[in-house]
Amino acid sequence: MSQQLRDRLAAASRDAWATLLPTECSGCGAVDRALCASCRLALAPSVHAVTRDDALIWAALTYAGPARHVIAAYKDGGRTDAAAALAAPLRAAIVAALAAVPSLNEPNQRGTPRDIHLVTIPSSRLAWRVRGYHPVDALLHRAGLHPSPALVQRTDALDQVGLGRAARAANKSNSLVARHPLDGVSVILVDDIVTTGATLLEARRAVFAAGGSVVGLATLAETRRLLHR
Ligand SMILES: [Zn+2]
Numbered sequence: 001m002s003q004q005l006r007d008r009l010a011a012a013s014r015d016a017w018a019t020l021l022p023t024e025c026s027g028c029g030a031v032d033r034a035l036c037a038s039c040r041l042a043l044a045p046s047v048h049a050v051t052r053d054d055a056l057i058w059a060a061l062t063y064a065g066p067a068r069h070v071i072a073a074y075k076d077g078g079r080t081d082a083a084a085a086l087a088a089p090l091r092a093a094i095v096a097a098l099a100a101v102p103s104l105n106e107p108n109q110r111g112t113p114r115d116i117h118l119v120t121i122p123s124s125r126l127a128w129r130v131r132g133y134h135p136v137d138a139l140l141h142r143a144g145l146h147p148s149p150a151l152v153q154r155t156d157a158l159d160q161v162g163l164g165r166a167a168r169a170a171n172k173s174n175s176l177v178a179r180h181p182l183d184g185v186s187v188i189l190v191d192d193i194v195t196t197g198a199t200l201l202e203a204r205r206a207v208f209a210a211g212g213s214v215v216g217l218a219t220l221a222e223t224r225r226l227l228h229r
Contacts, residue, residue, distance in 0.1 A: 026073035026082050027066035034081045042066040043085050045092035050222045052197025058096040059222035060089035063193050075135045087142035090220045097188050097216030117148040119187045136192050151176045172198045182212030195223040
């Protein structure tokens with residue numbers, strides 16, 4: 001190998017190293033490799049059920065403090081290095097949702113256990129263009145689970161960015177549609193953060209409209225809602 005080639009390879013691997021190994025914790029900014037020990041601890045799942053409308057949703061984390069920073073940096077700050085640390089709590093929320101399905105182990109008419117599809121919320125085209133990946137699907141893959149792309153955004157739905165609160169709600173209703181009939185299909189809906197629940201409720205409506213049934217809802221984190229606002 002020529003010295004020149006050797007130098008070039010060394011420089012390339014230095015650049016790759018800098019790109020692949022972030023030097024700040026995405027939770028608190030401390031100088032660390034990617035996630036410091038205390039922020040890692042803040043991502044330990046503490047699965048609990050929350051309600052939005054009539055829906056019971058399993059969430060692994062509270063969207064606050066370091067967890068909030070890590071999730072936001074993962075979704076919108078290019079910090080995909082947090083995927084492994086976030087996949088574990090998401091998986092824990094899904095396990096809780098699965099455990100709560102009453103008839104999970106009862107055989108169906110064909111005598112086989114029921115299949116449950118993990119359905120995520122499709123990205124808007126803008127979000128897809130900006131990120132280049134689907135944050136929740138990527139976490140599911142990381143957790144060894146397979147997201148089902150059963151839903152799509154209706155092409156006439158607007159991106160939520162820049163819309164006021166009422167316009168967002170109106171835009172969200174009927175914004176999703178199933179790709180194909182879901183007759184007899186059992187679904188656990190999976191999302192990253194639940195705030196008002198409007199997105200999950202819209203996804204549930206779209207699954208029902210296609211003939212499927214939603215047997216559980218799971219999210220990585222929930223935003224604690226203030227009661228008097
Ligand atoms: Zn940290």
